[in-house]
Amino acid sequence: MVDYGDLAVSIFAASLPLTMPILYAAIGEVLAERSGVLNMGVEGVMSLSAFVALLTTFYTSSYTLGLLAGIAAGLAMGLLHAFATVKMGVNQLIAGLMLYFLALSIGDFGYVLVSKTTYLHILPIDSVHIPFLSDLPVVGPIIFSQNVLVYASLLVAVVAGLILFRTTWGLKIRAAGENPEATDSAGINVNLVRTICVVVGSALAGLGGASLVIGYLGLYSTGDTLVAGSGWIAIVVVIFARWSPYRAIAGAWLFGLGYAAAAIFIGSSVFSILGPGSGYFLLAIPYIIAIVFIIMFHRGTRPPSYLTVPYKRK
Amino acid sequence: MAQQVSLGRYFSYLVALVVSLVLFSIALLALGYDPIASLVGLVSGSFGTVFRTTQTLFLVGPLLLAALAFLVPFRARFYNIGVEGQLYIGALFGYIVAAQMGGVPGIVAIPLVLIAAMVGGTVWIALPLFMRIKLQVNEIFPTLVMNFIAVDIVNWVTAGPLKDPLTGNLQTAPLPQSTWLPSIINNTELNLGFVIALAAAFVVFFVLFRTVLGFEIRASGASPRAAKNGGVDVTRSILAVGLMSGALAGLAGMIVVTGLNHVLAQNFSPGYGYQGIAVAALGTFNPLGSVVASTLYAALSVGGDSLQRSAAAVPIQLTYALQALIVLSVLIVQKWLKDREERRR
Numbered sequence: 001m002v003d004y005g006d007l008a009v010s011i012f013a014a015s016l017p018l019t020m021p022i023l024y025a026a027i028g029e030v031l032a033e034r035s036g037v038l039n040m041g042v043e044g045v046m047s048l049s050a051f052v053a054l055l056t057t058f059y060t061s062s063y064t065l066g067l068l069a070g071i072a073a074g075l076a077m078g079l080l081h082a083f084a085t086v087k088m089g090v091n092q093l094i095a096g097l098m099l100y101f102l103a104l105s106i107g108d109f110g111y112v113l114v115s116k117t118t119y120l121h122i123l124p125i126d127s128v129h130i131p132f133l134s135d136l137p138v139v140g141p142i143i144f145s146q147n148v149l150v151y152a153s154l155l156v157a158v159v160a161g162l163i164l165f166r167t168t169w170g171l172k173i174r175a176a177g178e179n180p181e182a183t184d185s186a187g188i189n190v191n192l193v194r195t196i197c198v199v200v201g202s203a204l205a206g207l208g209g210a211s212l213v214i215g216y217l218g219l220y221s222t223g224d225t226l227v228a229g230s231g232w233i234a235i236v237v238v239i240f241a242r243w244s245p246y247r248a249i250a251g252a253w254l255f256g257l258g259y260a261a262a263a264i265f266i267g268s269s270v271f272s273i274l275g276p277g278s279g280y281f282l283l284a285i286p287y288i289i290a291i292v293f294i295i296m297f298h299r300g301t302r303p304p305s306y307l308t309v310p311y312k313r314k
Numbered sequence: 315m316a317q318q319v320s321l322g323r324y325f326s327y328l329v330a331l332v333v334s335l336v337l338f339s340i341a342l343l344a345l346g347y348d349p350i351a352s353l354v355g356l357v358s359g360s361f362g363t364v365f366r367t368t369q370t371l372f373l374v375g376p377l378l379l380a381a382l383a384f385l386v387p388f389r390a391r392f393y394n395i396g397v398e399g400q401l402y403i404g405a406l407f408g409y410i411v412a413a414q415m416g417g418v419p420g421i422v423a424i425p426l427v428l429i430a431a432m433v434g435g436t437v438w439i440a441l442p443l444f445m446r447i448k449l450q451v452n453e454i455f456p457t458l459v460m461n462f463i464a465v466d467i468v469n470w471v472t473a474g475p476l477k478d479p480l481t482g483n484l485q486t487a488p489l490p491q492s493t494w495l496p497s498i499i500n501n502t503e504l505n506l507g508f509v510i511a512l513a514a515a516f517v518v519f520f521v522l523f524r525t526v527l528g529f530e531i532r533a534s535g536a537s538p539r540a541a542k543n544g545g546v547d548v549t550r551s552i553l554a555v556g557l558m559s560g561a562l563a564g565l566a567g568m569i570v571v572t573g574l575n576h577v578l579a580q581n582f583s584p585g586y587g588y589q590g591i592a593v594a595a596l597g598t599f600n601p602l603g604s605v606v607a608s609t610l611y612a613a614l615s616v617g618g619d620s621l622q623r624s625a626a627a628v629p630i631q632l633t634y635a636l637q638a639l640i641v642l643s644v645l646i647v648q649k650w651l652k653d654r655e656e657r658r659r
Contacts, residue, residue, distance in 0.1 A: 038454075040395075083646075089653070090645045093393055093454070094595045097588060098645070101638035109631035113345065222631070232458065239455045277473030284466035287459045291441070294456070298449045 011260045013141040017216045019256030020153045021046065021208040021227070025234035026241065026248040027160045028074075028204030034164060034243055035197035036177035036190075036306045037085055038092040041077065041099025043231025045202055046209030047224060048107035049073045053210035054220050055114065057122045066122075067210050074206015077103050078199035086194045089310035100231075108222040124218040125149065149215035154249060156204070161245040173197055177304030180311040190311045205231065233286075240290045242301055251290075258286040323598065326651055330643035338636045342628065352621060352628050359620030360613035366620065368504035372574065373612035374605075375507040376401075376583075379566035380590025381597060381604040382518050383435075386562065387555040388599055389522060390548075391535040394556070396442060396457030397563045398587025399464030400435040404564020405571045406468055407434025409476075409486060409578040412571075416490040423493045428510070428568055435564025436557050438464060443556040447549055461587070472580045485579035495573040507569030512605065514562060519601040521558075531555055563587065592641045598648075611637060 025042050032039045039045075049070035057066030077099060084095040114120055125147045128134070133144040164170035175183040176193040184190050209227060213220065220226055233255045240254075241247035262282040294301055339349035360370045383397045394400075408431030415423035442456035469484070471477075478487040495506040522528040533541040534551040542548055566586055571578055593611050597603030618633025 084642065088646050088649045090642075090649050091595075093395070094591065094645060095642065097395075097591050098595075098638045098642040100588075101592065102635055102642065105631040105634035105638065109629050109635060112629040112631060229462065232462070236455065236459055277470045277475075277477070280466045280469040280473065284463045287463050287466075291456060291459055291463075294451060295445065295449065298445070298451050301451070303452060 007264070009138055009141055011257065011264060013145070014263065015253065015256040015260040016142070016146050016150050017256075018259040019252045020150045020215060021212040022230050022234050022237060022255055023153045023157060023248060023252040024208030024211060025205040025231055026237040026252050027157050027245050028201035028208070029234055029238045030201075030241070030243055030245050030248060031160065031164070031173065031197045031204070032201035033238060033307055034177050034304055035173045035194045036180060036304055036309065036311070037082075037194050037198050038096060038308050039078075039081055039099070039198060039201060039205075040093055040096025040235065041081060041103060041202075042205045042234050043224065043227055043229070044100035044103030044107075045074050045077045045205040046212070046227045046231045048077065048103040049206035049209035050213045050226055051107035051111050051220050052206075054120055054122060054213045054218075055110070057214060058118075058120050063125055063214050066214050067207065070210025070213075071203045071206045074203040074209070075199055077206070078202025081202060082195040082198040085310065086191050086198065089312065092308045092310075104224055107220075111220050111222055121219045122214070124213075125215050147215050149211045153211065157245045157249050164245060174304070176311075177306055180306050180309075184311070184313065194311070205234070208234070236287070236290055239301065239303070240293060242297075243304065254289065255286045258283055323648070326644060326647040329647045330640060333643050333647075334636060334639040337639060338632070341632060341635075347626055347628050352626055355621040355624050355626055355628075356614065356617035356633070358617075359624070360617035364499070365502060366616060368499055368502035370609070370612045370616045371508050372503035372505070373615060374608045375511040375569050375573065376566045376586045377589055377593050377611055378511040378515060378604055378608040379562050379569070380586045381593035381608055382514055382590075382601060383559045383562035383566060383587075384591045385594040385597070385599045385601065385604060386518060386522070386531075387552075387559045388594065389535045390531045390551045390555045391538065392446065392552050392555055392559075393454050394439065394442075394457050394559050394563075395454060395591065396439060396460045396587070397559070397566070397590055398583065398585065399457075399461035400438040400560050400563035401567030401570075401583060401587055402461075402464040402468045403438040403567075404431040404435035404560075405567030405578060405582070406471065407431055407437070407564070408568040409489070409571060412489045412493040413486070415493050418490075418492055420492045420494075420496065423490075424495065424506075424572070427493050427572060428565060431564040431568035432561035433564070435562070435567070436560035439556050439560035439563075443553065446556075447552060465581070468578065469580050472578060476578065478577070483579065485577045487577065489572065489576050493572055494576055495569060503574060505573050507573035510565065510569060511608075514565065515601045515605050518558075518562075522601065527551075527554060566590070592637065596641045596644060610640075 025046055029039060029042060052073040053066040053070030056069035057063055081095060081099050084090045085092045127145050127147045130144050134140050164173060172188050172193050176190045180190045237248055237251035241251040262279055265279040265282055342349040342352050359366060361367050380397050384394060387394045408427045411430035412427040438460060442453045442460060445451040445456050446453045472484045472486055476486045478485060497505045522531065530546045531551045533546050534548045538548050570582060575582055593607045594604055597607035614633055614637050618630045621628050621633065622630040
């Protein structure tokens, strides 16, 4: 007999670390898109940063340096995307996809070179143990036994939300995406705001990739099998969350749950009554929910008015 | 004036190619590889022998069809990034029909299978198309999401209901031989799929540039409002490009299944749907330009593969980076030239 209560707890507990990389990347994408720039390269940026973070942590034995290196790689890719789309005005969708291919292959290439002589792997960061709280039933393992990077991702989401909706900075960002011309007339440098948002957003995607390695897996694999769709999911989450970092927490968690459930059910024989291979359906469920959700709420789901439209001063 | 523009276009390719190759060579040099030998290896690895040439030309098929599937709707400003999912579902529909074709001669079976694949592709674009036309939901999101659902469905059937019990691989049983696309050169990968893709490129070119529908499609993309004022039914254009796109994507998946693998396997597409977008951009969203672009792209993939296995052993990922770099630089240089021209006026 399977204890369904225990099973649910373990799925929920496993879901948060899987939510974390998606959430970091989704927050970054919210910032970029709010300012008017779509970055479809997130998946590749995460993958490159994951490799860079792994490499750095492996050779320096420092999680902090690893995270910083991952962020730096994301930042560099963000600069490239900002140059192509904000400065040059190249089609954002296409440039982003090229960024995906470029970043992914650079990370993979680096890994192939290094792994000829070295087996790159690290011990992922430990989960915290809070006396009393971590030992509570249900909430203990789910909420109070995660690692710092998981908690940080939630904090970053809240901070990003506060910046976006409660500061003049946030107002400038939203204005750049909603009405760049009026923003410009108000004396705000639209393309500077956009560049900063793209770069910071990409750095957050980098943090997402780094957190996947340092906070969860401890290794890398080529051919986009490591990030394995988290970056694309982040883009989906942004729309699902209607461009709000707060709602992105819920959106990212939904997909984290899907991953966690699928990971358990795919290997489980208990559920074979559903037919072999049906575990893959669990991976599809969050996507189906997302589609249904957007059909139901399509009137309220409107992207920033000038998303994907380059701004050129007259 | 027109001539200047097209000269500028060739110039942009030259600049982009030189910039990308220089960066590629610097990376090779820095890592201790021989850049000249590697570049020669790329060329000889893709067109050096008859076998390699046929491998390259086979790969042109799915890349070109995927590029067409992206560029047709792109012309009407419908961004279908769901080609990957549509090619999976197209291949699934095609497989289901093909599996029933034991004993049916190829001349009957193959067209039926291809039609089924086209239907599958259009089925998979139907929902995003509906959402765009009826609910005014931007298509980028639904088409992207549908990719993952499609891959999950194919993952499921190849692990469950359609799995070949005789193998440990996650794939279906082999298709009846009559449904295999006939080879153009015996015992090579070059088969009817390549011809189908080329023919599709010419048909798409004809439709886009020589028919009223094509004019309406391009007008809808250039300026939806002006097109509407000019009496063009923009909705009809979008419906037309959506259906054409799904059909082309389905074909792209099918010619890989019936032309190369002869089974439906998990993850049989290494991202043709996404690579097609790169090819379409490289071919300036023109069907005939995409023929050239897909050949270059395929040559780099096949050449990069043999370079990896040659004595130089340059990992293929560096060639992948080169592909992306070429497309990105072409886009940037083209934009730069266009802006300069506009400023001069």
